[in-house]
Amino acid sequence: MQESQFNQNFFQFLTDSPTPFHAVAVMASKLDDAGFLHLCETQAWNLEPGKAYYVIRDNGALAAFTLAAGDYQEQGFRLLGAHTDSPSLQVKPMAGKTTHSYFQLGVEVYGGPLLATWFDRDLSLAGRVVCRNADNQLATLLIDFQRPLAVIPSLAIHLDREANNGRAINKQKDLLPIFFQTDDDGPLNFSSILVEQINRQYPGKMAAAILGFDLFFHDCQPPSFLGMNNEFIACGRLDNLLSCFTGVTAMIDTRTADTANGNGLLICSNHEEVGSRTASGARGTFLQSVLERITPDPVARQRALRQSFFISMDNAHGVHPNFSDKSDPEHLPLLNHGPVIKTNANQNYATTSVSAALYKTLATEAGVTTQDFVMRSDLACGSTIGPHCAAALGIPTVDIGAPTLAMHSIREITGSRDPFLLHRTISHYLSREKLPRSEG
Numbered sequence: 001m002q003e004s005q006f007n008q009n010f011f012q013f014l015t016d017s018p019t020p021f022h023a024v025a026v027m028a029s030k031l032d033d034a035g036f037l038h039l040c041e042t043q044a045w046n047l048e049p050g051k052a053y054y055v056i057r058d059n060g061a062l063a064a065f066t067l068a069a070g071d072y073q074e075q076g077f078r079l080l081g082a083h084t085d086s087p088s089l090q091v092k093p094m095a096g097k098t099t100h101s102y103f104q105l106g107v108e109v110y111g112g113p114l115l116a117t118w119f120d121r122d123l124s125l126a127g128r129v130v131c132r133n134a135d136n137q138l139a140t141l142l143i144d145f146q147r148p149l150a151v152i153p154s155l156a157i158h159l160d161r162e163a164n165n166g167r168a169i170n171k172q173k174d175l176l177p178i179f180f181q182t183d184d185d186g187p188l189n190f191s192s193i194l195v196e197q198i199n200r201q202y203p204g205k206m207a208a209a210i211l212g213f214d215l216f217f218h219d220c221q222p223p224s225f226l227g228m229n230n231e232f233i234a235c236g237r238l239d240n241l242l243s244c245f246t247g248v249t250a251m252i253d254t255r256t257a258d259t260a261n262g263n264g265l266l267i268c269s270n271h272e273e274v275g276s277r278t279a280s281g282a283r284g285t286f287l288q289s290v291l292e293r294i295t296p297d298p299v300a301r302q303r304a305l306r307q308s309f310f311i312s313m314d315n316a317h318g319v320h321p322n323f324s325d326k327s328d329p330e331h332l333p334l335l336n337h338g339p340v341i342k343t344n345a346n347q348n349y350a351t352t353s354v355s356a357a358l359y360k361t362l363a364t365e366a367g368v369t370t371q372d373f374v375m376r377s378d379l380a381c382g383s384t385i386g387p388h389c390a391a392a393l394g395i396p397t398v399d400i401g402a403p404t405l406a407m408h409s410i411r412e413i414t415g416s417r418d419p420f421l422l423h424r425t426i427s428h429y430l431s432r433e434k435l436p437r438s439e440g
Contacts, residue, residue, distance in 0.1 A: 001253065003420040007233070010419055011223040013245045014235050018126040018218040020060040020084035020270050021142050023241055027062055027248045027268065028054060034252040036064060045293050052255055055290060059128055059140065060084055060270035061280035063290045064251050068262050073295045076307025077263045078430055079395070080250075081385050082243035082314065083272035083282070086236070087113035087408045089175060091125070091215040096179075096190040103188055104176040105150070107217065111273030115169045117410040118217075122148035123177055127215035129194055131207040139205060143197050148220045150177035177217060219410045230416055231336060238412040242402055242419055243313035244268050250426040259431040263304075265290070272314075272385055282385035288392060309358060309435055310397040311426070312350060312386030315414070316340035316373050318403035328376050333403040336415030338369035339422050342384075342399040350386035350397035359398045359425075361436045366428035368421050371403065 017023035031054045032038065039045055039055040047053065049072050054064040061084065068075050092106040109115070126144035133139050152175060157163055169175070182188065191210040198207040223235035247266045254260040267290075271281035278284055295301040318340075319332040333340045341356050342349040363370045375381040390397035402418035 001249075003417065006249070006420045006423060007416060009249070010233075010242075010245050011235075014223045014237060014241055017237065017241055018124070018144055019128070019142075019214075019216050021128045021214070022126060022144065023084045023244060024056055024060055024062045024268070025142060027064075027244065028056060030248060030252060031064055034256055036252075036255075041289070047294065052251075057286050058270065058278075058280040059142075061286055062268045063265065063286065064248065065263065065265040065290070065294065066251065066255055066260050067294070072263055073297070073300050073304065075262050076304050076309070076435070077265050077291070078261075078435065079308060079310040079389075079393075080247045080264075080266040080426060080429075081269070081282070081287075081310060081312045081389055082247050082266075083240045083269050083276075083385055084244055085111070085270050085273050086239060086241070087111035087273050088216040088218065089113070089118065089177070091127075091213070091217070093212075096188055098182060098184075098188060101181050101183065103179045103182050105179050105190070107175055107177065109171050109175070110216065112408055114406070114409045115171070115175065117406075118175070119152050119154045121151065121410055122220040123150040123152070123217045124220045125149055125215055125217055127213060129198060129207075129210060129215070130212040131195070131198060132209045132211060134206045134208050136208075138211070139207070141198055141202060141205070141207075143194070143201055143215075145197060150179050150217060152177050221411065225416060226413070227416075232413050233416050233419075234411055234413050236410050236412065238402075238404060238414050239315040239407055240272070240313070242315060242414065243422070246419055246423045246426060247313060250423055250430055253423075254427055254430040259427075261431055261433055262435075263294070264430045267389075269385055276385060276388055282388040287389060291393075305393055305395050307435075308393070308395045309355070310350075310386070310389055310393065310395055311359065311429065312384050312389065312397055312399045313422070313426075314342075314384040314386075314399065314401045315404040315407060315412075316342055316401040317407060318405050318414075320405060326376065326379070328374055331372050331374050333371040333373050335403050335405065335413070336417045336421075337403070338371055339363065339400050339418075339425060340371045340373045340403050342373045342401065344374065344381045346381070347387055348381045348383040349399035350384075350390040351399050352396065355396040355398035358396065358436050359400060362429050362432065363425045365432070366424045368425050370400075
């Protein structure tokens with residue numbers, strides 16, 4: 001696949017994935033088309049050598065794996081990890097209220113977004129809704145209004161003369177989006193709006209009542225190239241849909257080309273941005289459960305894990321030209337200059353000298369340069385799913401990612417070459433006849 005086609009497919013994936021639930025649904029559709037077989041956790045698994053499978057947990061996490069031909073239980077795993085969620089504004093359960101004729105929705109801050117970037121944007125609404133249908137059965141459905149619906153207007157400079165000198169944002173009071181204007185002074189039922197949307201998207205299902213939802217606002221502006229030479233990509237949710245798309249595409253491409261070697265496994269967890277302590281998060285049981293069902297015998301599984309390697313993919317901070325003093329002066333990752341290896345002395349990243357060397361070997365063989373990142377010693381470091389998975393599995397793990405500007409903004413920026421460069425290294429990793437090893 002050429003870089004231009006890869007980015008075109010990536011843009012479509014971003015557009016179709018406004019929430020983790022939609023991202024998982026889109027990945028599942030791609031895996032279906034590529035011949036991966038859908039497994040359910042509630043059913044028995046009859047796995048066969050040489051086949052490819054995927055399984056979904058709680059709509060928001062996905063694991064896809066390919067099994068080696070022959071005795072796959074004797075072989076290690078080429079593991080990839082990413083997360084499906086991004087910082088956002090999540091609608092509260094009792095959401096609607098009318099203020100001075102404006103119907104607004106109460107929101108909670110999900111994760112750690114750059115809140116100032118959410119003002120004056122065309123916002124839409126998407127997510128998961130649990131409803132009761134006309135047959136009195138429960139149904140879980142994904143909805144996406146797919147058009148601008150709401151806005152969080154800034155306060156005019158005339159009413160806040162100090163706005164440009166720094167202004168704190170009150171998460172309870174300042175972030176309520178305006179959904180529409182009404183002349184009705186009585187209470188309005190947000191659930192009825194959701195029922196109407198479900199009936200539009202699923203005309204045969206006919207929702208009767210809404211019992212719960214996980215809904216998120218998102219920016220309507222589509223992904224785009226920036227720069228005189230289209231050097232950059234701008235879009236929301238690059239952290240971490242870029243890694244999800246790269247991982248699932250590499251799994252499919254190597255499978256389709258019949259170049260995959262050994263056991264490959266991609267885990268896309270949910271809730272990384274809020275600590276991963278959930279059933280579908282990296283601190284949950286999902287990955288270990290899948291591995292246990294692939295290799296039920298505990299001794300054989302431990303032997304396989306000792307031959308395994310984990311690449312945790314999550315976007316990295318690129319050096320900002322206006323704020324280069326916020327970066328360590330010897331570690332200044334640039335967009336379009338190759339994937340970034342992330343290290344931290346306190347193990348907020350799982351990278352070690354050994355795992356970094358293994359990844360550099362893979363990248364060099366793929367013809368891709370790598371960069372290094374550490375946080376300034378006087379600034380706190382973020383984290384990824386890498387340390388959680390490394391601790392649970394006890395295998396060498398490296399944290400890498402595409403360099404990014406404006407991370408956690410409603411609209412992030414990466415290099416237009418970065419997703420494809422990451423794809424090249426991951427595809428080589430899945431295709432290499434044997435994994436590189438460190439002696440000693």
